[in-house]
Amino acid sequence: MYKCFLEIGFEAELSTHEDPELLELAHEMCNEDVATRHIACAELRDMIYERGECNPYRMDDVFLLRFLRARDFIVPKAHRLLVRWCNFRIQYPYLYEGVDLWALVKIKDAYEGTLLDRPDIGRLSIFRFGTWDTSEFPVEDLVKAGVLMFDIGIRQPKLQVLGGTLIVDLEGITLRHVATLTPTIAYQIVSLLGVTTPARLKSCHIINYSWILNTFFYLFKRFIPREFYDKIFFHGYDLKSLQKHIDLECLPPRYGGTCNSHAPFGLWLQKIKKYRTAEFDKEMKALGYLVKE
Known part of the structure; x- marks a missing residue:
């Protein structure tokens, strides 16, 4: 069931x-x-x-x-x-012109979302860049997947209205990951959070970080508009702190929640391919994507 x-x-x-x-x-x-x-x-x-x-x-x-x-x-x-x-x-x-949609399935778990959308939380999305093996594909592919995820998701009127909540889980982040973060990459990622995209970001929660955060956040801070500051929360390794902001019903079991409707990016994209329509293909091609059969 x-x-x-x-x-x-x-x-x-x-x-x-x-x-x-x-x-x-x-x-x-x-x-x-x-x-x-x-x-x-x-x-x-x-x-x-x-x-x-x-x-x-x-x-x-x-x-x-x-x-x-x-x-x-x-x-x-x-x-x-x-x-x-x-x-x-x-x-x-x-980031989109000539990009093969289905080839980005290789991103796997670096992005994750839940399919439980509520007015208070919207769509919960999770960035887990520490799961990315830097030797498998370049950091630009992570950004391409983020752009694609947004381009597909924003088609839904429901998500346009409800917006979303973001968890940035830095577990597994190493200096090798940090070394790939150029100012351009940092700007592109911040842009996807509502700076240059029609997204309604409710809040952003940063968890599971150590001293590496100093370098990680410094790159991003310069591109974050001041009005976004009150939407960003730092929880360290304290899941109880995170749970004060996000209902357990919305959180995956990994964070002490009860939501099982999670969708790793790779699986989500496979399902998009399965259920896509002619209208969807037309819209993606109009944006510049390569949509193979």
Whole structure:
């Protein structure tokens, strides 16, 4: 029975459906009014044309809603976010252009997520870079997988509204891992957390770290906007501290929780491939990805 429910969860990863309950949450969490949101989309579209600061590959309401939801339907803020998103794609095209989607299955457990999405937590995602063998593939592939994970996930209206919570688990991190972190890599990773992407980050929790954190965090701190600081929490090896912020129902057993609907990146991507639709393939190709049969 559990496997059946989990399979349903994987299939739902490709859903772009908006149900009434979601729209109620969108009003509460994103200041969205279904009756007038088309007006906000039109205002954002006009602003794009008038200011000429970016040239997004799409201008339809469905696409623009991602940015409006991420900035509580404040049109100027949504526009600034869209400009940053477009500039990021222009600056680092190698992160997606010609990237073979299914080849990134090699990332395996470096990223992990749970399929239990709640208004208070959103989608819980876990970065476990210490599981990565630096001799198997370059750090750029980790970033490519992160970009892909976001590009697929943000298609879901549910995740656009609920946002997400992040755990950065530094267990297993060595100097070999730290040596791969250039300022460019650090900026790219921070960008995925909502700096240049239409993501609603609720909080970020850093756990299982030692003195190596000083070097690790120093690289990232310079790129983190000051308004994000109050969303970042350091717990060291204290899981009780982590559990004060994230309900046990949402945490995997590894962190003392009871959630078993976890999905390592490799498995998640396999399921995306299994349940993908023609519309999904079309969207990924439009972004520049190589989608093999």
